[in-house]
Amino acid sequence: MRRRITAALATTVLAGGLLAAAVPAQAAPVTTxxxxxxxxxxxxxxxxxxxxxxxxxxxxxxxxxxxxxxxxxxxxxxxxxxxxxxxxxxxxxxxxxxxx
Missing domain, CATH: 4.10.860 (DNA Excision Repair, Uvrb; Chain A)
Structure with missing residues (x-):
């Protein structure tokens, strides 16, 4: 049980980090x-x-x-x-x- 909670917590932290890193790149307007x-x-x-x-x-x-x-x-x-x-x-x- 403890391993499942640790694995789920690690997965959500990694997913949140990826989302936080991707949002600024998408928020910037690009005009070519x-x-x-x-x-x-x-x-x-x-x-x-x-x-x-x-x-x-x-x-x-x-x-x-x-x-x-x-x-x-x-x-x-x-x-x-x-x-x-x-x-x-x-x-x-x-x-x-x-x-x-």
Missing amino acids: DAVARGPITCKPSELRQQAAQLDRKADKEAQLGNRTEAARLHELADAYRAKAKACEDADNGAGSPFPG
Whole structure:
């Protein structure tokens, strides 16, 4: 009798744990539709402006002796410039959605 109660208790605990783990995954809304996310906007001029600001800040950090922070800021500025170039390339390479 004691084994049956222990086995039944273990089964309900495991089943409850599985249900508790599955509920958050099912409760989250999933949208894979690109229209639901809205249009992607890209402003290369603003990205380049942010890169220039980061370069100025990196130069100040380098003057203060913070070489690692300056290098991190320069890498971040390079990433902003790369993103701006990718946006420009995407805009220039994007053709008409309805050729003809």
